[in-house]
Amino acid sequence: MQELNESWVALKSGGIIILPLSVLAVIALAIMLEKSFLYWRFARLSADVLNLVETYGFAWNDLEKILSGLSRHHYYKRFFDVVIANRHHPSWWTESRAADEAQLIEASLARRLWVLETIVTAAPLLGLVGTVLGMMHAFQIIGGNSIVNPTGVTGGVAQALVATVIGLLIALIALFGFNYFSRVQSQTMDEMERLGTRLIDHIRLDQEGHTHEAP
DSSP, X not given: OHHHHXXXXXXXXXXXXXXXXXXXXXXXXXXHHHHHHHXXXXXXXXXXXXXXXXXXXXXXXXXXXXXXXXOTTOHHHHHHHHHHHTTTSXXXXXXXXXXXXXXXXXXXXXXXXXXXXXXXXXXXXXXXXXXXXHHHHHHHHEETTEESOHHHHHXXXXXXXXXXXXXXXXXXXXXXXXXXXXXXXXXXXXHHHXXXXXXXXXXXXXXXXXXXXXX
């Protein structure tokens, strides 16, 4: 309890600039929690789907049955449904529609990541503003050749240091979050492209089989 009180006192000593820094911290935390939920809920595939897609000549009905158990917001389901819906068209047509859907999914995954990237830059700058304000407050108390109020001077220096530390801390957390989710997004899109290639190969296999049967 005492540590919490000390932390609260230290935050208050950061001055008015702590308010916008706190807003940035809340926004960054909210975005990272949202991204964690979205990837956990809508960007994971079961081993059954992976094994089935990797199977030579699998039945489309089996894939549709597994996908029916996923949420309509699931990113892989959205992608697979486009391929399945267009599998009777020429493969180039299906690839084009799948690529369009993949671009929409990638844009959805990247949504609000720019905010984290902005916080990485904005938080240290706001901390620097707090530093300048704190030092200005400290220098204003110094009059002539003597220090009028030593406590006030140390308070201004404390405000400068706290604002700087809080700004850097928020920037570091946002930076780690931005890099992590950017990496996960890239891995998700790579996996989606790989599985899409398997589905297109299956479509070509089906079309070649029908071509051989036609004569």
